[in-house]
Amino acid sequence: MLLVADGLTKDYGRNRALDAVSLGIAPGEVVGLLGPNGSGKTTALRLFLGFLRPTRGTATLAGFDCWTQSVEARKRVTYLPGELRLYENMTGRQLVTFLGKLRGEVPGPEVDALAKRLDIDPDTPLTRMSSGMKRKVALLAVLVPNVPLVILDEPTNTLDPTMRDEFLEQLRLAKHAGKAVLFSSHVLHEVEAVCDRVAILRKGKLVHLHDMADLKEARRVSGTFAGPPPAVGPDGQPLPPMNGTLDLEYRGPLPALLEWLHRQPLSDVRVEPMGLRAIYRTYHGNG
Amino acid sequence: MTLTLVAKLLRDVRWPLLVVCLLLFLFSTLWVRVAWRVTTEVAPFFNLIARNSSIDQAAIEKVVFNGPGKVSQAVLGGADIRFERPTDFLAVEMLHPVVIILITLWAVGRAGGAVSGEIDRGTMELLMSQPVPRDRLILAHLIVDIIVIPLLCVSILAGVQLGLWLTGPFVENHDVFNDLPAAVQSVVRANGPKVLPVDTGGQWKAAVNLAGLAFAISGLTLLVSAFGRSRWRALGWAILIVVGMFLVNVVGQLWEPVGRLRPLTLFFYYQPQNVWLKGEWMADVGDALGLAKGLVRLPMVPLLFAVGVAGYFGALRVFTKRDLPAPL
Numbered sequence: 021m022l023l024v025a026d027g028l029t030k031d032y033g034r035n036r037a038l039d040a041v042s043l044g045i046a047p048g049e050v051v052g053l054l055g056p057n058g059s060g061k062t063t064a065l066r067l068f069l070g071f072l073r074p075t076r077g078t079a080t081l082a083g084f085d086c087w088t089q090s091v092e093a094r095k096r097v098t099y100l101p102g103e104l105r106l107y108e109n110m111t112g113r114q115l116v117t118f119l120g121k122l123r124g125e126v127p128g129p130e131v132d133a134l135a136k137r138l139d140i141d142p143d144t145p146l147t148r149m150s151s152g153m154k155r156k157v158a159l160l161a162v163l164v165p166n167v168p169l170v171i172l173d174e175p176t177n178t179l180d181p182t183m184r185d186e187f188l189e190q191l192r193l194a195k196h197a198g199k200a201v202l203f204s205s206h207v208l209h210e211v212e213a214v215c216d217r218v219a220i221l222r223k224g225k226l227v228h229l230h231d232m233a234d235l236k237e238a239r240r241v242s243g244t245f246a247g248p249p250p251a252v253g254p255d256g257q258p259l260p261p262m263n264g265t266l267d268l269e270y271r272g273p274l275p276a277l278l279e280w281l282h283r284q285p286l287s288d289v290r291v292e293p294m295g296l297r298a299i300y301r302t303y304h305g306n307g
Numbered sequence: 308m309t310l311t312l313v314a315k316l317l318r319d320v321r322w323p324l325l326v327v328c329l330l331l332f333l334f335s336t337l338w339v340r341v342a343w344r345v346t347t348e349v350a351p352f353f354n355l356i357a358r359n360s361s362i363d364q365a366a367i368e369k370v371v372f373n374g375p376g377k378v379s380q381a382v383l384g385g386a387d388i389r390f391e392r393p394t395d396f397l398a399v400e401m402l403h404p405v406v407i408i409l410i411t412l413w414a415v416g417r418a419g420g421a422v423s424g425e426i427d428r429g430t431m432e433l434l435m436s437q438p439v440p441r442d443r444l445i446l447a448h449l450i451v452d453i454i455v456i457p458l459l460c461v462s463i464l465a466g467v468q469l470g471l472w473l474t475g476p477f478v479e480n481h482d483v484f485n486d487l488p489a490a491v492q493s494v495v496r497a498n499g500p501k502v503l504p505v506d507t508g509g510q511w512k513a514a515v516n517l518a519g520l521a522f523a524i525s526g527l528t529l530l531v532s533a534f535g536r537s538r539w540r541a542l543g544w545a546i547l548i549v550v551g552m553f554l555v556n557v558v559g560q561l562w563e564p565v566g567r568l569r570p571l572t573l574f575f576y577y578q579p580q581n582v583w584l585k586g587e588w589m590a591d592v593g594d595a596l597g598l599a600k601g602l603v604r605l606p607m608v609p610l611l612f613a614v615g616v617a618g619y620f621g622a623l624r625v626f627t628k629r630d631l632p633a634p635l
Binding site: 062066069070071072073091092094095097098099101103104105106107109118119121122123124 | 308311312315318319428429430432433434435436437438439440628630631633634
């Protein structure tokens with residue numbers, strides 16, 4: 021595992037912001053961190069970056085403790101903060117070069133290539149850029165360094181829809197280049213689009229960790245019975261009592277499901293991909 | 308990495324630095340002109356009046372520096388200063404409120420934002436998400452102080468030299484006696500206008516004392532900044548501490564009970580006139596505490612630099628162990 025959190029806990033006074041979170045991220049894996057405001061997403065990311073000292077537990081990045089060996093850990097990660105503030109007295113290029121020099125690297129022609137894809141002029145002073153443009157510059161600074169892990173806190177804030185798509189494409193490219201990506205977001209379909217796994221936080225606790233491939237195979241089946249409901253489901257497992265309505269999750273081959281539905285006394289039926297929304301709702305209501 | 312940070316920090320302060328250096332330079336040039344006017348025109352005139360009216364010069368000074376005047380005297384260097392001597396008058400500049408305020412504002416303003424300002428603005432996240440050890444940031448600020456504080460002091464020295472070059476020799480101006488009775492004029496003019504000696508050779512010593520003061524204030528302010536997450540709160544605390552020390556030092560010269568607290572202030576160890584005019588590098592703490600004179604003497608410049616270094620070490624310790632909160 022590239023990034024490992026083991027019982028990671030952070031208290032602010034009496035308030036527990038993160039509660040014994042354990043999570044691992046493999047190289048090249050894209051993991052989405054979901055949860056409403058105050059669920060502990062940003063605290064988790066800040067612990068991984070060594071900004072905060074854990075109250076209990078540890079986080080390691082490539083084997084380096086994120087607090088006690090923070091510099092070694094940060095050599096292997098780039099970070100896009102949620103509340104973006106840049107050095108306004110610089111141009112985009114100056115900022116990327118400055119941050120690159122702090123990493124001991126001088127960014128090359130890839131800056132211009134990526135800037136072109138993101139549709140920004142890196143030589144424009146940041147003071148003259150809109151918040152969306154600044155976010156693109158920050159993305160540039162995050163994506164240019166060759167590091168194994170990219171951490172992004174609500175990265176698509178203030179990006180227009182076209183740039184959101186471009187950003188998601190950049191994440192896919194990063195993944196293909198072998199980079200792991202951990203990002204927090206409120207936008208479920210973005211997470212669905214690029215993530216390999218999704219972690220859902222609730223009141224500081226990791227309440228759900230889901231493999232997206234598994235999620236893509238899952239279907240939600242709903243409908244209304246015109247007769248007595250069956251005792252077993254399409255997978256042969258017993259069904260809970262149903263009051264005339266069908267509502268189940270199904271993971272398995274589609275023909276078996278269709279054959280089972282064909283045998284049921286249904287007046288209507290609806291089969292849809294499971295999607296993140298249903299899972300998210302389970303923990304956070306309407307997400 | 309450290310050089311990259313230093314270059315960035317210097318780039319950030321280049322315009323304010325230029326303005327403060329220019330202000331110190333121009334004020335120093337102007338002060339030479341003020342010194343010239345006072346020592347070659349005003350002082351001889353009053354001396355003449357004193358001589359001709361048989362009034363003791365000390366009696367005039369007693370009247371001038373009574374009440375609020377004594378506060379001015381305390382602020383500008385105490386009773387040892389002879390305002391009719393050009394070198395003494397030039398030395399007053401080093402304690403002038405304009406110089407003290409500019410240096411203090413610079414030191415507090417720059418160091419106040421060093422940690423809490425970066426957190427407040429949200430740029431600390433950007434910086435600390437790079438593989439930058441936290442101690443390197445403190446080191447970078449130390450290097451910037453080491454570069455910038457001498458520049459401020461050199462601006463004063465250069466301004467004085469330009470002023471002296473523009474003003475020329477300090478020769479008593481007897482034209483101010485033109486309106487006096489002929490008999491009085493003849494007495495004065497019999498000896499001809501005197502050339503007053505000006506010696507700025509020791510001014511560098513006062514500048515070193517000033518550098519020590521600036522460094523001490525900067526170090527203390529950085530320590531305050533390392534604790535905070537709001538630039539303005541850190542600045543507020545730092546200003547409160549520095550102004551408090553300044554007032555204790557001034558009031559302590561006028562009111563004995565407070566005088567015992569003077570050695571606790573940085574400004575007690577800033578005595579540029581003693582350093583420049585008498586070559587006295589030691590502060591008489593024993594005298595200030597009401598003990599015997601000369602019983603406890605501390606070296607002023609090393610002590611100020613030690614306070615600055617202690618501030619930096621404190622800031623280093625606090626900053627390397629603290630959480631970096633999200634921007635406000």
